[in-house]
Amino acid sequence: MSDNRRTFRNPADEGFATKLVLVGLSLVFLAFFLFLPLVSVFVEAFREGWVTYEEALTEPDAWAAIQLTLTVAAIAVPLNLVFGLAAAWAIAKFEFKGKAFLITLIDLPFSISPVISGLVYVLLFGSGSLLGPFLKSYGIEILFAVPGIVLATVFVTFPFVARELIPLMQDQGTGDEEAALSLGASGWQTFWYVTLPNVKWGLLYGVLLCNARAMGEFGAVSVVSGRIRGLTNTMPLHVEILYNEYNMVAAFAVASLLALLALVTLALKTLLELRFGAGAAGGRH
Amino acid sequence: MEVRINNIRKEFDRFAALHDVSLDIASGELIALLGPSGSGKTTLLRLIAGLDFPTDGKIFFGEEDASHHSVQERHVGFVFQHYALFRHMTVAQNIGFGLKVRPSATRPPKAEIKKRVSDLLDMVQLSGLENRYPNQLSGGQRQRVALARAMAIEPRILLLDEPFGALDAKVRKELRRWLREFHDRTGHTTVFVTHDQEEALELADRVVVMSQGKIEQVGSADDVYDRPQSPFVFSFIGESSHLPVEVKDGAVLFQGEPIGLSEGENTTGDLFFRPEDVVLTDEQHALSGKVTACRRLAGTRIAEIDIANNGHAPFHVEVEVPLHAPIELGAETRFRPTRWKIFSK
Amino acid sequence: MTASATASKAGWRVKQPSIIPGFGLTLGFSLTYLSLIILIPITGLLWRTAELGWSGFFAILTDERTIRALTVSFGTAFAAALINVIFGTILAWVLTRYRFPGRRLIDAMVDLPFALPTAVAGIAFASLYAPNGWIGSLFMPFRIAFTPYGIVIALIFIGLPFVVRTVQPIMEEIDGEVEEAAATLGANRFQTIFQVLLPSLTPAVLTGFALAFARGVGEYGSVIFIAGNIPYVSEIAPLLIVIRLEEFNYAGATAIATIMLLISFAMLLVINLIQAWSRRRYGNV
Numbered sequence: 037m038s039d040n041r042r043t044f045r046n047p048a049d050e051g052f053a054t055k056l057v058l059v060g061l062s063l064v065f066l067a068f069f070l071f072l073p074l075v076s077v078f079v080e081a082f083r084e085g086w087v088t089y090e091e092a093l094t095e096p097d098a099w100a101a102i103q104l105t106l107t108v109a110a111i112a113v114p115l116n117l118v119f120g121l122a123a124a125w126a127i128a129k130f131e132f133k134g135k136a137f138l139i140t141l142i143d144l145p146f147s148i149s150p151v152i153s154g155l156v157y158v159l160l161f162g163s164g165s166l167l168g169p170f171l172k173s174y175g176i177e178i179l180f181a182v183p184g185i186v187l188a189t190v191f192v193t194f195p196f197v198a199r200e201l202i203p204l205m206q207d208q209g210t211g212d213e214e215a216a217l218s219l220g221a222s223g224w225q226t227f228w229y230v231t232l233p234n235v236k237w238g239l240l241y242g243v244l245l246c247n248a249r250a251m252g253e254f255g256a257v258s259v260v261s262g263r264i265r266g267l268t269n270t271m272p273l274h275v276e277i278l279y280n281e282y283n284m285v286a287a288f289a290v291a292s293l294l295a296l297l298a299l300v301t302l303a304l305k306t307l308l309e310l311r312f313g314a315g316a317a318g319g320r321h
Numbered sequence: 322m323e324v325r326i327n328n329i330r331k332e333f334d335r336f337a338a339l340h341d342v343s344l345d346i347a348s349g350e351l352i353a354l355l356g357p358s359g360s361g362k363t364t365l366l367r368l369i370a371g372l373d374f375p376t377d378g379k380i381f382f383g384e385e386d387a388s389h390h391s392v393q394e395r396h397v398g399f400v401f402q403h404y405a406l407f408r409h410m411t412v413a414q415n416i417g418f419g420l421k422v423r424p425s426a427t428r429p430p431k432a433e434i435k436k437r438v439s440d441l442l443d444m445v446q447l448s449g450l451e452n453r454y455p456n457q458l459s460g461g462q463r464q465r466v467a468l469a470r471a472m473a474i475e476p477r478i479l480l481l482d483e484p485f486g487a488l489d490a491k492v493r494k495e496l497r498r499w500l501r502e503f504h505d506r507t508g509h510t511t512v513f514v515t516h517d518q519e520e521a522l523e524l525a526d527r528v529v530v531m532s533q534g535k536i537e538q539v540g541s542a543d544d545v546y547d548r549p550q551s552p553f554v555f556s557f558i559g560e561s562s563h564l565p566v567e568v569k570d571g572a573v574l575f576q577g578e579p580i581g582l583s584e585g586e587n588t589t590g591d592l593f594f595r596p597e598d599v600v601l602t603d604e605q606h607a608l609s610g611k612v613t614a615c616r617r618l619a620g621t622r623i624a625e626i627d628i629a630n631n632g633h634a635p636f637h638v639e640v641e642v643p644l645h646a647p648i649e650l651g652a653e654t655r656f657r658p659t660r661w662k663i664f665s666k
Numbered sequence: 667m668t669a670s671a672t673a674s675k676a677g678w679r680v681k682q683p684s685i686i687p688g689f690g691l692t693l694g695f696s697l698t699y700l701s702l703i704i705l706i707p708i709t710g711l712l713w714r715t716a717e718l719g720w721s722g723f724f725a726i727l728t729d730e731r732t733i734r735a736l737t738v739s740f741g742t743a744f745a746a747a748l749i750n751v752i753f754g755t756i757l758a759w760v761l762t763r764y765r766f767p768g769r770r771l772i773d774a775m776v777d778l779p780f781a782l783p784t785a786v787a788g789i790a791f792a793s794l795y796a797p798n799g800w801i802g803s804l805f806m807p808f809r810i811a812f813t814p815y816g817i818v819i820a821l822i823f824i825g826l827p828f829v830v831r832t833v834q835p836i837m838e839e840i841d842g843e844v845e846e847a848a849a850t851l852g853a854n855r856f857q858t859i860f861q862v863l864l865p866s867l868t869p870a871v872l873t874g875f876a877l878a879f880a881r882g883v884g885e886y887g888s889v890i891f892i893a894g895n896i897p898y899v900s901e902i903a904p905l906l907i908v909i910r911l912e913e914f915n916y917a918g919a920t921a922i923a924t925i926m927l928l929i930s931f932a933m934l935l936v937i938n939l940i941q942a943w944s945r946r947r948y949g950n951v
Contacts, residue, residue: 149884252783
């Protein structure tokens, strides 16, 4: 063809070199801040082989920490799940004054330092408070005991389920519920057969994130726990103790379990997003 | 600026969007590219703009071969279907953008840009809105901002993609008339894409009817409406009905019977006619069928007629009938086209 | 008469009428739970601070160590949020614009900081960036871990998803026509990106920055391992709260927590203002 022939450049395109640089930059950045840290957890955990790894996890204190973590999550997650459903129902299905303020309040724990989340319970139930000594006289221990850990965990994971459900249920409006009611369904039946199936994937997504945070919470729990080995030590706290004792392999072994939990959470979350679109899983965390 | 399009072909991943299209556009003309979706009209517009590159063929702006010029070098004003206004810029900043991004050697001084923006705002009748953001404007206003922005770079030609597509019916009619006046005043060579034939026929000097990546016909509104050159144009523009016929010894035969029309050469093909080009008749040699429905359409009445087809699904045609002579449903009606065209198979 | 009575009643009504049942139950439960878990404990914190009186409160805040800790927390969070704005935006660009092998995986992994327990991230970063760690050794004699730079590193990790996940959806929404429009008006690719595309992302970038910053200021678990925790140098405010608690200096802990809480509220307000401003001007967030 003619000599003025040039290759056509799409006007909305940067060219290969720029793309390569940007992708390369992103990969290097992620390697330093995401991938290497993640890989290092597993490398350090298996530094002395499988047997040492297994011993670190089956040792009684580690085992107690694992059990406590599971127990705390098993209490905190259902509580916040029920709250999330109730709050989303009230907020998404009704118009009332102060709604925006209520949503802001629900979001509050996201913007509070975890240490403060623990501190508020120390102030409420500690030795200098009114409630603490009163409960103690009845033999009820909150601080440096399991109830305190549960409370702190509930505080930090408070918004997760509600945060996923509110926008989802707002998008869906009230048409389906009104139709069900007009067909003679009761309130519970409407909720059970119409609303819940509509939001189940968003609900699952919220529960997933809530659970990951509940099992992994460190700051808030560390303030209220007292770190009594075998009794009030959760897995993240146990990681800290082992690390501070320079027992690196054991620390990373327990950490690797938590990292695995994070990876499973991410995998399930990605699966949910792929299957049901980002719409089933909107909201910020 | 005249534009010549020579044997343009465009393929997207083996799918041919345009086959060998040629078109000459005279300087100052207002041209409509009309066709159903998928006809290649928007592709052709984007090729003229330089937003896409032809697989083969050339595009000339005047004497200059623009085929290999980038979109920036072509200096065309392009108004996008959804306007593509920059939402973080005010109306004035949107309009001045094309001047601001020029290299310093050709960039007008700030005061001059301001003056030009204000003149353009006058021209599109939006003075006073310069500090609004696009989000704060109505659809019609956004449309005019997009036009002013395209005009700011003193384009050699103006290209509009479905310029009225996103507007409601009333605004659309107003803007259509306004665009015609605007064109007459500025005299820019203008090409716009539309799927709305009414818009194309009313607005354009010449209409380019496209179908399946080919140009079917180029001509004035009268040409494409009164003298359609292909079955596609006949059925795409305006209302029409068609019936399979045969021409034998000068007579047009339908289902083997003469229908009182004469034609030159022997052939088989489709007889096309418009509802308004029909008379009711009592004569023996005519078309006849049963009226299945009758509806009022503005100042006329349209009868839907089924013509029996030997046990197959009947042929369905529509004819205009006098308002004052109501037709009974189910009645056998005889009619004959007064103007028609036969396209050979 | 009836009409006017209803109208005046409607003006006072808290809730719009609806045929859907369960408003009282769900809102009542939500408010009770919210009060017990969040509001009463936080009020307790503010109450304790009020007991300190202005002079007591002020004395703790103007203490040199407190000021230094707050400076470290805010300074490092600001630096990390700034770095995240740059790399987060590049990352969001790469993920929305380019197709390359591994993109899906990277997209999913961006959420790792949301899912990975902070203590795990903490020990991983500490060992990676320590002078003898994989990355730390590359930069010797410049020390990253156990200095404020280490804190910045940890906070980059923590804040990254906030920026990416705020900017990414807005970037995906950008209409391709906008870029083509800029090109037809004569803008080159550089001008299109820097004068058209990036400025339209400003509200999202600001929101992402504010979220990452707010989270960084309060972060505890991932920081304390890598920070070195040297008083006046690399001691963060949340850690100082914990230290004061361990000294049974409740007043000290309370005062620092209150000032951090107030700043969190301010950040929340700023984020809401950015979004309201952006909605007003651009029609969406």
